[in-house]
Amino acid sequence: MATLFLIGFMGSGKSTIGRQLANKLNYRFIDLDKFIEDENNLTISELFETKGENEFRIIERNALQSLISKENTIVACGGGTACYFNNIELMNSHGISIYIKMSPKMLADRLIDAKQARPLIKGKNKDELLIYIVSELEKREDFYHKAQYTIKGKSIDINELAHFLNDKI
Ligand code: S3P
Numbered sequence: 001m002a003t004l005f006l007i008g009f010m011g012s013g014k015s016t017i018g019r020q021l022a023n024k025l026n027y028r029f030i031d032l033d034k035f036i037e038d039e040n041n042l043t044i045s046e047l048f049e050t051k052g053e054n055e056f057r058i059i060e061r062n063a064l065q066s067l068i069s070k071e072n073t074i075v076a077c078g079g080g081t082a083c084y085f086n087n088i089e090l091m092n093s094h095g096i097s098i099y100i101k102m103s104p105k106m107l108a109d110r111l112i113d114a115k116q117a118r119p120l121i122k123g124k125n126k127d128e129l130l131i132y133i134v135s136e137l138e139k140r141e142d143f144y145h146k147a148q149y150t151i152k153g154k155s156i157d158i159n160e161l162a163h164f165l166n167d168k169i
Contacts, residue, residue: 002169003073003095007088007144009137010079010118011111012100012153017161018076024162025169028073032081036063044078048119057084068094080120083143092148096168099147102154104133 004027006014015031022029033044036059040047047056060078064087067075082088082097091097102110108130115121121129144150151161 003068003070003075004165004169005091005095005097005147006074006076006100007082007091007097007147008079008100008153009102009107009133009140009144010121011107011114012079012102013110013156014076014100017100017153017156017158018074020158021162021165022074024158025074025165026072028070029076030067030070030073031076032060032063032067033078035067036060036078039063043117045117045119045122053119061085061087064090080140082147083140088143088146092146096149096165097147099144099150100153100156101144101150102152104130104137106154107133107137 004021006018008014018031019029021027036047037043040059042050047059051059057080060081061084064077064081067073068090082091088097108126111118111121111129111133112126115124115129121132124132
């Protein structure tokens, strides 16, 4: 019945967990970045390059809005989605939000080889990446912590999580 929103920093595993969870719950899975790319016929990097971040955030907001009332759906948001406009309030008022929390060190380890398609961290070396994550996470957690549930991304048991969520949806 519900719409579930997975939020959290880049590299925290929102899409992987979302896909697995959708399988277990028999929900549809939507990756918000992928949805935006398909709608605009441009990659996220191309959108940042051609339109700039501010315009991207408006596109992202509109995409979120269009998915807000989809039933039986898990939406894996982009890392910044929860942190702009009143997006997190919008998610909370229409569905269930889950913050996948991970330490900066672990995020840096996961992102170092996956930064090419991510315009905000592209070109950063390991030290720069960790510094960026620590400072950005400090700001973003004000928003991430507004999620209705927080789960530790390091040790997620999908069966357990699916079971837990089954009682809420
Ligand atoms: C962003 C995260 C990305 C993507 C864009 C901006 C961010 O999504 O939306 O590059 O601001 O943290 P992922 O979290 O799926 O990498």
